[in-house]
Amino acid sequence: MSVPQEHDYIGLPVEKASDKILSPSSSATISSGFEKNEVLNLKRTELRLGLPGSESPERKAGFGVSLFGKEEGNNGFSQNFVSGSKRGFNDVINCSGNWGLCINGGSEVVDCKVEIPTVNILDEKKKNQPGNTAPASKAQVVGWPPVRSFRKNTLATNLPKNNEAAKQGPNCLYVKVSMDGAPYLRKIDLKTCSTYPEISSALAKMFSCFTIGQYGQGLAGKEGLSESGLMDLIHGSEYVLTYEDKDGDWMLVGDVPWGMFIDSCKRLRIMKGSDAIGLAPRTMQKFKNQN
Amino acid sequence: MDHPSEDSPSSSDKSLGPTNHPQLPFPDEVLEKVLSFVNSHKDRSSVSLVRKDWYNAERWTRSKLFIGNCYSVSPEIVARRFPRIKSVTLKGKPRFSDFNMLPRDWGANVHPWLVMFAKVYPFLEELRLKRMTVTDESLELLAKSFSGFKALSLSSCDGFTENGLKALASHCRNLTELDIQDSISEDVGGGWLSSFPENFSSLEVLNFASLNSDISFDDLERLVSRCKSLRVLKVNETISLDQLQRLLVHAPLLTELGTGSFMQELTPRQYEEVETAFSNCKNLEALSGLWDANSLYLPLLYGACAGLTFLNLSDAPLQSGDFANLLVHCPNLRRLWVIDTVEDKGLEAVGSSCPLLEELRVFPADPYDRHHRDGVSESGFLAVSHGCPKLHYVLYFCRRMTNAAVITIVKNCPDFTHFRLCIMTPGQPDHLTNEPMDEAFGAVAKTCTKLKRLSVSGLLTDVSFEYIGKYAKNLETLSVAFAGSSDWGMQSVLEGCPKLRKLEIRDCPFGNTALLSGKLKYETMRSLWMSACNVTMKGCGILAREMPRLNVEVINDEGSDGSQADKVYVYRTVAGPRRDAPGFVLTL
Numbered sequence: 091m092s093v094p095q096e097h098d099y100i101g102l103p104v105e106k107a108s109d110k111i112l113s114p115s116s117s118a119t120i121s122s123g124f125e126k127n128e129v130l131n132l133k134r135t136e137l138r139l140g141l142p143g144s145e146s147p148e149r150k151a152g153f154g155v156s157l158f159g160k161e162e163g164n165n166g167f168s169q170n171f172v173s174g175s176k177r178g179f180n181d182v183i184n185c186s187g188n189w190g191l192c193i194n195g196g197s198e199v200v201d202c203k204v205e206i207p208t209v210n211i212l213d214e215k216k217k218n219q220p221g222n223t224a225p226a227s228k229a230q231v232v233g234w235p236p237v238r239s240f241r242k243n244t245l246a247t248n249l250p251k252n253n254e255a256a257k258q259g260p261n262c263l264y265v266k267v268s269m270d271g272a273p274y275l276r277k278i279d280l281k282t283c284s285t286y287p288e289i290s291s292a293l294a295k296m297f298s299c300f301t302i303g304q305y306g307q308g309l310a311g312k313e314g315l316s317e318s319g320l321m322d323l324i325h326g327s328e329y330v331l332t333y334e335d336k337d338g339d340w341m342l343v344g345d346v347p348w349g350m351f352i353d354s355c356k357r358l359r360i361m362k363g364s365d366a367i368g369l370a371p372r373t374m375q376k377f378k379n380q381n
Numbered sequence: 382m383d384h385p386s387e388d389s390p391s392s393s394d395k396s397l398g399p400t401n402h403p404q405l406p407f408p409d410e411v412l413e414k415v416l417s418f419v420n421s422h423k424d425r426s427s428v429s430l431v432r433k434d435w436y437n438a439e440r441w442t443r444s445k446l447f448i449g450n451c452y453s454v455s456p457e458i459v460a461r462r463f464p465r466i467k468s469v470t471l472k473g474k475p476r477f478s479d480f481n482m483l484p485r486d487w488g489a490n491v492h493p494w495l496v497m498f499a500k501v502y503p504f505l506e507e508l509r510l511k512r513m514t515v516t517d518e519s520l521e522l523l524a525k526s527f528s529g530f531k532a533l534s535l536s537s538c539d540g541f542t543e544n545g546l547k548a549l550a551s552h553c554r555n556l557t558e559l560d561i562q563d564s565i566s567e568d569v570g571g572g573w574l575s576s577f578p579e580n581f582s583s584l585e586v587l588n589f590a591s592l593n594s595d596i597s598f599d600d601l602e603r604l605v606s607r608c609k610s611l612r613v614l615k616v617n618e619t620i621s622l623d624q625l626q627r628l629l630v631h632a633p634l635l636t637e638l639g640t641g642s643f644m645q646e647l648t649p650r651q652y653e654e655v656e657t658a659f660s661n662c663k664n665l666e667a668l669s670g671l672w673d674a675n676s677l678y679l680p681l682l683y684g685a686c687a688g689l690t691f692l693n694l695s696d697a698p699l700q701s702g703d704f705a706n707l708l709v710h711c712p713n714l715r716r717l718w719v720i721d722t723v724e725d726k727g728l729e730a731v732g733s734s735c736p737l738l739e740e741l742r743v744f745p746a747d748p749y750d751r752h753h754r755d756g757v758s759e760s761g762f763l764a765v766s767h768g769c770p771k772l773h774y775v776l777y778f779c780r781r782m783t784n785a786a787v788i789t790i791v792k793n794c795p796d797f798t799h800f801r802l803c804i805m806t807p808g809q810p811d812h813l814t815n816e817p818m819d820e821a822f823g824a825v826a827k828t829c830t831k832l833k834r835l836s837v838s839g840l841l842t843d844v845s846f847e848y849i850g851k852y853a854k855n856l857e858t859l860s861v862a863f864a865g866s867s868d869w870g871m872q873s874v875l876e877g878c879p880k881l882r883k884l885e886i887r888d889c890p891f892g893n894t895a896l897l898s899g900k901l902k903y904e905t906m907r908s909l910w911m912s913a914c915n916v917t918m919k920g921c922g923i924l925a926r927e928m929p930r931l932n933v934e935v936i937n938d939e940g941s942d943g944s945q946a947d948k949v950y951v952y953r954t955v956a957g958p959r960r961d962a963p964g965f966v967l968t969l
Contacts, residue, residue, distance in 0.1 A: 232482060233887070235778060235805045236803065236860075237744065237778070
């Protein structure tokens with residue numbers, strides 16, 4: 091890959107959603123298509139704080155279709171999204187429409203689902219999402235590359251960075267992280283952390299933009315909110331960090347040894363403290379004390 | 382029997398020898414005895430063309446039938462000509478059906494063949510099918526019609542469920558081989574394995590690796606322990622490591638092993654047991670399976686690798702480090718299949734650890750480029766060519782290649798018989814010079830005089846095909862995609878390659894002129910496939926009209942305007958047009 095790898099603020103190399111939507115149609119175009127795509131990639135990753143409605147190189151996942159897809163859908167969506175929310179999200183949403191950029195970070199855009207009530211436009215948008223496999227496979231050239239289908243299936247499940255809740259590869263273990271009130275999910279590689287405090291601070295950084303938004307204008311634009319400040323927000327009575335284990339139960343993060351946690355964690359959820367009823371106060375205290 | 386001739390040939394010069402003296406006829410018995418040593422079907426075909434009595438002697442003594450295209454001949458014709466057949470190999474769909482380019486229900490159903498065989502060859506022992514549709518009804522007919530049936534091999538076949546396999550297991554008392562490769566059937570259940578009778582013990586080959594369902598492990602274990610002659614065992618992914626260990630204890634004489642899942646939490650004792658079991662496999666020549674294998678468990682294999690000649694890691698995406706460590710233990714490898722997660726670094730290890738290597742296949746982990754993995758490039762291939770001078774078979778999926786690299790590679794390994802290079806982005810040029818890949822394939826054609834099979838890719842002009850036509854005089858199979866500039870490219874190949882048998886083309890700018898330029902040639906070939914090219918219905922119609930001994934079949938895509946011929950399949954036949962063609966197949 092000649093395009094330099096983007097790194098997000100956790101230091102992980104990051105997939106660009108642009109590449110995800112991009113690749114099927116790029117394999118379909120012959121020769122010169124490749125150069126064109128490279129240029130677009132770079133544009134794609136520019137940090138933009140433009141208003142909804144400015145140009146976004148959104149690609150439709152369709153074979154043979156031009157690389158610049160419709161924009162009305164995206165912009166309309168951004169519009170709806172932004173109007174009801176706090177100012178903080180304005181800055182967050184990049185009108186490229188692809189679920190936006192975090193003000194702290196580079197242009198990492200990852201698999202995500204929207205958890206707020208959906209709008210009609212969202213459904214149309216979802217069709218173009220890289221996360222859905224159906225459009226992506228339609229966009230591929232039939233029968234190319236000439237690999238047998240059974241082989242493809244095997245490999246798809248063995249590769250890391252899949253869409254599943256927790257997909258393990260040789261060197262990474264990505265799990266989805268949701269935060270109550272946040273419009274989209276994130277993914278974190280558990281293997282980049284080796285202790286609980288590490289994962290706490292990683293998550294704090296990841297979700298800082300949402301907490302800022304949550305707390306209104308006063309904190310908006312205060313990019314330099316200290317880490318301890320963020321931690322307080324997250325680890326104060328407001329939020330509790332929980333995870334879903336292999337049995338499907340929601341557990342409090344921090345109870346079990348790290349290795350056991352890594353083994354059994356399927357996804358994470360930053361839960362509002364008020365929702366964490368049923369978790370013994372004692373354990374919550376223990377959790378706070380760990381930090 | 383590539384092209385069986387119905388009429389007996391050369392019946393005129395029955396009794397004249399080379400010196401023009403009348404010859405004593407060769408006693409039939411002697412001739413038949415001599416011919417019983419001739420096994421290759423190509424040789425037998427030649428024998429049958431000498432004189433009428435040779436034709437007759439040959440047909441009475443042939444016991445193995447090879448039919449490369451099931452539609453080139455009919456069951457009736459075959460039954461009339463060959464009275465004593467014990468083994469049949471039948472191939473059906475064109476190869477591109479493996480890549481979903483043919484609609485379902487296209488054909489190649491084995492049933493009419495089995496009905497005829499049941500009538501005419503009651504002593505049939507072996508059936509090997511490739512790319513055919515095999516229904517449960519057919520398997521049941523097979524199971525019940527041939528009391529001495531021994532070996533069934535299904536490669537890339539579809540249409541059956543566990544019920545068909547159950548019938549086979551229950552009725553074939555003398556079954557020695559059940560080999561299912563690359564099955565395209567969805568959800569063939571696992572109950573069939575339990576249908577082998579309790580006293581059944583003749584199995585020598587059992588391969589169900591591509592069937593995904595759970596089977597009863599207890600029944601499998603009992604089966605394996607009963608079959609003392611078992612030499613090939615390939616289980617599916619549902620079999621765990623400790624289960625595999627128990628199987629290995631019962632079958633230490635295995636020459637080919639396909640493991641199940643290779644990732645499992647093992648206790649230290651279990652680990653030791655598995656390790657010991659592998660070390661006891663002294664006869665292992667081929668190893669495959671290894672799903673989910675990683676650095677923790679690969680060392681379990683090391684004890685079994687000393688005599689390994691074929692290592693198939695195409696289901697185990699490994700990183701270069703683990704791969705290199707494994708290779709160190711496999712000095713005798715002749716054939717190696719890997720996934721490109723090993724990257725160029727892994728291939729360098731191949732170059733240094735496998736001096737006897739003859740065949741290398743590198744499969745893409747991420748064919749649709751969803752994860753932007755680097756995979757392998759020209760340097761990996763170069764490294765292998767430097768270290769493995771005996772390399773003659775390669776299948777290589779990569780994202781970039783250069784002309785210079787390929788030229789060097791074939792200089793290092795001039796003995797290529799099979800050169801299949803797939804640069805995965807269609808029409809991609811040399812990534813250093815931005816030129817077409819013409820010189821690369823030109824070098825292959827020119828340097829590799831033994832070349833029989835070639836797959837080309839990347840940006841290619843007619844020049845590459847000129848090279849192929851000019852130099853590739855032994856070429857039998859050519860696969861072309863997204864290449865060429867004009868009809869002249871295809872024409873060069875058709876005019877230049879005398880031994881060409883199979884030509885498959887997709888997404889190339891070849892049209893009617895090219896198609897028709899080869900009309901006489903197609904009768905010397907098995908088949909021609911052209912899809913998404915510039916051929917029209919009119920052109921195909923002309924070909925069909927002028928060449929009555931060819932079947933010209935067209936499949937048009939939905940919403941096509943009817944003037945273009947989207948998919949064209951041309952093949953020689955003595956059986957006339959297909960009687961079982963589905964509606965979407967137009968025979969012109």
